[in-house]
Amino acid sequence: MQGLSPHAQLIDGGLVFASPQRKWNASVVGFLWAELDAQAPDGHRADREMAVRLGKHQVPEPDVLVVSTEAFERETPDTHYLPQDLLLVVEAVSPDSVDHDRETKPCKYARAGIPYFWRVENEGGRTVVYTYQLDPATKGYGLTGIHHGRLKTDAPFPVVVDLAAVRAKRG
Template identity: 50%
Template sequence: MPEWLMPPEEGFTAEDLDRLPQLPPHTELIDGSLVLVSPQANFHTLAISLLESALRRFAPSDLRVRREMTVTLGKRQRPEPDVLVVRADAIKGPEQTDFRPEDVVLVVEVVSPESELRDRERKPQLYARAGIPHFWRIEKDHEWPVVYVYELDPATGAYVATGIHHERLKVTVPFDIDIDLTEIDRL
């Protein structure tokens, strides 16, 4: 067993993700524990591709779209959203491995069977606590994605649902977006 699988007594830290040798790609840090990603189903990959390409088309010039990069939310929290929208000035170069929560405008999680609890409960709690203003959760409903849209309520510090989108995602925040979700069939 690799030595890096054994956590230190106080748990792993956000910095450890950049220092641990032979760490598998897309490893996240949640509550001081490493979360290793399982192989993803075709739906997961297609949903990420659909959202990433559409968000790139609609994002204003001061924002950038990234996929599968971590956000350092605290000493023991460094989740990896499937898609992120970040401020353009937060891009530091090709060696960058993470973003700060204040640079993130939107995080998107595509739910997989192995990540249901994390994507539906724990990660939204962490993102909201860090002040990320927008969160979307994507789930599979028959053959198409369903997008659950949330916005941070500044009074409570928690996300509130602002819509559930089937077949078409049309919103005005964080910017004007209009995505035909059935396009997933053509990817």
């Protein structure tokens, strides 16, 4: 998808262009990217806003991704990751992307076999993280937690994040 505006995504064969990013989205994406990269286990790295080639007509761009170090350091392809490279995808929901981030993209990530998905919402000025794990039998995500104020989980690896710090940065 060279030559297109930054952050264009291919969803169901159609181009989806990102609206201008809101301050909360920029803040939460940068914050979670840094936290996940710092806390990722050996053999994994966090990246942000990179395309994932799920299929011929499916190339979404998650806000944050946790990938294998091998995939992170790989020289080619350098424009996207493949589903098998990913451990976790994170989508920060904005008013312009609600349907894609809550419904369309999680279904596609699950069908591609990506083990974990997090959805991040701004609920009345508070950052809330919904965590999901793939059920391999149904190829769908099951909710594993709703985190207010503090995100603490052992899956896909031990993570502790002070979600209130996001609000403090961009209140």
